[in-house]
Amino acid sequence: MKDAIIREIISHCITMIERFWAGGELFGNTVVDYTNAILIFCIFTVAFAIFGFLLLQYFERLANRTETKLDNILLQIVRNMRPPFYIFIAGYLGLRSLNMPEVAERTIFVLIVLWVTWQIMTALQLLVDYFVDRASVDNSNNRGLQAVLMLLSVLAKGGLWIVALLMILSNLGINITSLIAGLGIGGIAIAFAVKGILEDLFSSFSIQFDKPFEVGDIISVDGEKGIVKKIGIKSTRMKSMITGEEVVMTNKDLTTKKINNFHRMTKRRCSFDLHVTYETDREKLKEIPHIIEEIIASKENVEFSRAHMRSFDDSAVRFSILYNYMSREYRKYLDAHQSILFDIQDTFAEKGIEIAYPTQTIYVKKGSE
Secondary structure: OHHHHHHHHHHHHHHHHHHHHOOOOEOOEOHHHHHHHHHHHHHHHHHHHHHHHHHHHHHHHHHHHOOOOHHHHHHHHHHHOOHHHHHHHHHHHHHOOOOOOHHHHHHHHHHHHHHHHHHHHHHHHHHHHHHHHHHHHHOOOOHHHHHHHHHHHHHHHHHHHHHHHHHHHHHOOOOOHHHHHHHHHHHHHHHHHOHHHHHHHHHHHHHHHHOOOOOOOEEEEOOEEEEEEEEOOOEEEEEEOOOOOEEEEEHHHHHHOOEEEOOOOOOEEEEEEEEEOOOOOHHHHHHHHHHHHHHHHOOOOEEEEEEEEEEEOOOOEEEEEEEEEOOOOHHHHHHHHHHHHHHHHHHHHHHOOOEOOOOOOOOOOOOOO
């Protein structure tokens, strides 16, 4: 029984082949149709192979001549397009010239869309990694920026995959309009739910890329002065220079408030007043600016600017002094300023110039009885 069935199948196949070679059709296609399909497949396979080989040779020579990594990334993208990929593309182009069942044609089309999308996504992810790595190398000492770049890389890749998924669904004939609308409404709802977190997140991006301050800088915000220790995704931490405690501030506050960054000063300007008594004679008053200038000019890393008698106050004559300390180091500046004050005190004592303090002199006039 089995032998009879097999013989009948073989006989049927032979009859179909004979009719096919005699000018008939096989699965709805003639010999000419199959010949054309094979020719198209062969032509595109050879063309893709030659193009891929020439492209590979070009990028290999370019990578050997230059030190940049971008050409290496492009070379890797070309290498990822292996022979099975372009052979499958050539086969699809050849099969399009044949009459195929709708199910078979649809299946091949879906496979083509998925494979092409995968190749494109692989190439785009390599480019994203390249630009993120380059930015990371340029800011290797900034851990906060490293974290932001990694987050941006994940978000970029996730966004690309969402776009790729929507494109696949669209090519498969699925109406994605309602899906996009649903994603938009859902995105708005999520954005309102995590509004505070998103504000701090984007503020963190602003701080990392605009760089109003960096880790290690001394800043002052709302009267809080400290050293920046960490710039995070949601908050920034600094160590108070007054009490030594850790101060945590949200990134949103840091992007909306005035920040004084003392670390980026090239020099410190110091302005102070000096008061002497009204009993000081006129010649000594004229000499005081020259005395102060000599004292300040004699100090290392100090640039004298001016010293003038400014006003007659209630209980003293006021002098205004201004100089620049040619470094941002706060402790060294304080040492220099202290030395200037000590020298002024010593010189005034030698010359008999009395430094004033708040006093009141009451003159009592005795009237006639």
